[in-house]
Amino acid sequence: MQIIKEKAPLREVISKLKLEDSCIGFVPTMGALHNGHLSLVRQAATVCDVVIVSIFINPTQFDNATDLDNYPRTLDSDTQKLKELGLNLIIFTPTAAELYNDEIVSEHFQFDGLEFEMEGKYRNGHFDGVGTVVKELFEIVQPDKAFFGEKDYQQLQIIKKLVKHYHLPLEVIGCPISRENNGLARSSRNERLSPKTRLEASFIHETLLKAKEKFGTESANQISQWVENEFKSHPYFKLEYFEIADSETLKPITKNLGNQKFRAFIAVYSEKIRLIDNIALNY
The missing domain is CATH 3.30.1300.10 (Pantoate-beta-alanine ligase, C-terminal domain)
Structure with missing residues (x-):
C-alpha cells in the first residue's frame, strides 16, 4: 500500500500503471472510513488491478461551516483500516491547497436539473462543490472505473451526468447501500x-x-x-x-x-x- 500526498508523484505512478495497461479503480472518500467505504474498496478490487482511494474532506461541498468543522478527521485510523484489507491500494491524501491550487472555490455545473431536486433544495451549492472536487479527482486519477455508494443516490446520478457531459473515459459503478445491523445506512x-x-x-x-x-x-x-x-x-x-x-x-x-x-x-x-x-x- 502506498500513501501519496501530492498530485505530481501520483501522476507519475498512474502513468506507469497506464503503460502496464492496468485497470485502475477509484474510490473517493472524505475519510472517517467505515464498513460501507471498505465494501466499495473490496468491490473495486474484484474487478480492478489497483485501487486508488482518496481521503479528502472537501470544503466546497459543505453549505454549513459548523458541519465542516465537526466532520471527523481520522486519517491514521483510516489508513490502518485500508492497510488491513491486504489489497493493492494507493491512498491519495492531498490538502485543499494542493488539490485546488490555493483557489478553494466551486465551479458552476448544470446537471440537467438533477441538482435542483431533493438535496439541492436544502443544501445550497452542494452539488457544485461535489462536481468540482470529483471532476478534479477524475482528471488526476484517470480511473477506468469509479465506485460510489447508493446511499448518496442523487450524488451518484449527478456524477454519472458529469462523466457524460465531459465525455470522461470511465465507468461509474453504483454499489448497494451498506447498513448497520439495525438497518441504519452506514455514514x-x-x-x-x-x-x-x-x-x-x-x-x-x-x-x-x-x-x-x-x-x-x-x-x-x-x-x-x-x-x-x-x-x-x-x-x-x-x-x-x-x-x-x-x-x-x-x-x-x-x-x-x-x-x-x-x-x-x-x-x-x-x-x-x-x-x-x-x-x-x-x-
Whole structure:
C-alpha cells in the first residue's frame, strides 16, 4: 500500500500503471472510513488491478461551516483500516491547497436539473462543490472505473451526468447501500449519534420498507402523508423531506407508469445531525 500526498508523484505512478495497461479503480472518500467505504474498496478490487482511494474532506461541498468543522478527521485510523484489507491500494491524501491550487472555490455545473431536486433544495451549492472536487479527482486519477455508494443516490446520478457531459473515459459503478445491523445506512455521521439514538435510528429504514409495501396500492401523496405522521409522533427524529421520485430524472412522481422505476428518498435530523437514506420501490 502506498500513501501519496501530492498530485505530481501520483501522476507519475498512474502513468506507469497506464503503460502496464492496468485497470485502475477509484474510490473517493472524505475519510472517517467505515464498513460501507471498505465494501466499495473490496468491490473495486474484484474487478480492478489497483485501487486508488482518496481521503479528502472537501470544503466546497459543505453549505454549513459548523458541519465542516465537526466532520471527523481520522486519517491514521483510516489508513490502518485500508492497510488491513491486504489489497493493492494507493491512498491519495492531498490538502485543499494542493488539490485546488490555493483557489478553494466551486465551479458552476448544470446537471440537467438533477441538482435542483431533493438535496439541492436544502443544501445550497452542494452539488457544485461535489462536481468540482470529483471532476478534479477524475482528471488526476484517470480511473477506468469509479465506485460510489447508493446511499448518496442523487450524488451518484449527478456524477454519472458529469462523466457524460465531459465525455470522461470511465465507468461509474453504483454499489448497494451498506447498513448497520439495525438497518441504519452506514455514514460517518453515525459516529456522532448517541448510542440510544443510533439504536432508535432503525426507524428510518423501517419506515422506508413500509413505504415500499404501500407503493402500488396507495398514492404517493398518501404515502408521503403517512411518513410525515409517523415522524411527527417520533421523539428522536425530525423529518426534513420524504419524496418519491423517478430513479433517473429524480423528478417527483406524477403517475405510476409501468415502465418507470421509482425510489423513495428521505432526510432526517436527530441531535442536529442530518441522516439520509433511500430505497428502490418497484425494482
